[in-house]
Amino acid sequence: MVTSVPNKVGNYSSTGNGVHKLFFDDITNFLRRCLFRVLSVGPIPTHLAFIMDGNRRYAKKQNLKEGEGHKAGYLALMSLLRYCYELGIKYVTIYAFSIENFKRRPDEVQSLMDLMLEKMEALLMEESIVNQYGIRVCFIGNLRLLSEPVRVAAEKVMKVTSNNSKAMLLVCVAYTASNEIVHAVEGSCKEKEKEFRLCNLNNNVMDDVKEGEKVNGMVVHDIQDFYEDTSVESQGLKQGKGCNGTPYHACESFESNWDQVLTSKASKSGEVSEGFRNLRQEFPVIKLVDIEKHMYMAVAPDPDMLIRSSGESRLSNFLLWQTSNCQLYSPAALWPEIGLSQLVWAILKFQQSHSYLEKKMKQL
């Protein structure tokens, strides 16, 4: 008796060939697991980021319609995600749609949105990859730029998968790093402003405000809660800790002399005045950690490696803040052609540079 078996794209083969295919798949899976065991002897990256470039070129190369290139890209993505999670890579970030991509032809943008909506709904299915591997999905970006059906679907996926904890998939959509940084800068400015106002309020009005007493109708601890970042609209989740992977002694290397930094800059730009100096001394200093906690990507550590397919060597406004010390790799294969060999090669490159970097960190 031949049973129908799903292959990785969900199609069924129900002939005698199905048995052979099942056998072949089993052998392939076994060999792959052996390979991953060997690779795991060395360090495995915690977080990989992908720029999925080359779908349109692939379609052209294969004489397909443009939309088919993106669909082929999606299949490649699913395979790659499986390999990553099997290998034990905990965080995977993908650059699905840039804010700049809205400038493409309207029909292309629409077909991409339709594809995203379709695939978001597929993620909610029982047999989807998120349930198989316990993946929590986060959509990262300025989601207000998306149409309502897509945004609602994204928020639903995030809510449904919020309790998954084995791995995380971060999908950057309606995203650019400059938009993320501006958003984080705005958030930290607002936070500091409120902190400053509260400080002044406490100093001027209440010398002995105790916890639980009311200030302007609000209980003091309520005011503190109010300062929590509520502008993380893209995540819709409780914000995780902003572990950026950068050792804090490195962060502090430029943060210790802010007074002097700002004075020297003020002198340069002619803003020197007693008023400015006084203001600067009173105003709480914004530090790197203040900005980082407002980043959309604060839910995950910085990527260990950024992989861009199709051989292009540029960042394209992706994770600029988080990839400051990240290794970069640009295999020539177009995104739909990306497979196990490119991933294995990337891991080997990571392992090669990892030992070099550890040595360098020790020297520091």
Place this chain on the structure above:
Amino acid sequence: MPFSLHFSPTPLITGPSPLSKPFFLLPYYHTLHAPKSPLCSSMEHALTHQGKQEAFDRRPEDSQTLPLGLRRDAMPSHVAVIMDGNRRWARLRDLPVRSGYEAGVESLRKIVEICCKWGIKVLSVFAFSSDNWFRPKVEVEFLMSLFERGMQEDTGIFFRENIRISVIGDLTKLPKALQELMVNLEEATKNNTRFQLIVAVSYSGHYDVVQACQRLALKAKCGLIEPSDINVSLMEQELETNCTEFPHPDLLIRTSGEFRISNFMLWQLAYTELFFAQSLWPDFGEAEFLKALLAFQQRQRRYGV
């Protein structure tokens, strides 16, 4: 033949130009090599000894031919360089680390010369990262003295060749004398227009964004802006690369085979083409630079669209 660092009109494809020599062979070297002499007097020395005539000897870029294959219309306006590999270069030759840094300075001078010849407007170099403060103290002190010496020695050339110097980074951590020298040099060369050299010292991309953020926060406090006004344009105005007409590098070159940005100019590198060269910085010469530029000119830039 009296030596002068003039920029040869006949560029070579391989090897150094026979007309350029290490700076220590300059006839006026001994007059500029006055440690801690105030900027003004060394400038005066340089101009007097070189002859003011040479200060007016300008070669328009249009009249110079480029190496075969390079297109003038597709030259990058701004090239950024991470000058990596000086220490490894010295270790490979059983030389002290300081020799590597000195060789690196020579390499930089050659590249500046080539940029001027080939019509590149701005060159940014990652001279000293915020993270480099954790290096051994002796090494850091040597680097600081090397920067000071280099800037003093080359002051005459900056004026003669109409080069503008800008320094970005947290200068407050530098020795006072070096801080003053840098600020004075920036001020004195700010009207030079042929070429701009941006030296990133005690700099990192994170630092740049954080200092911009702090300045914006202060402006918001003063009521000059609202936090909700903060956008890409306001950020650009506060980043330290606001010292140039071309704040975004078109091409970033990193030497020594490392494939990472190492916290250099993060915001500004959004759409920059990246080129990773295998050679160590002191060995990075005209041939490799040409290779990087040719590769750059073949790239299709889409700026994210």
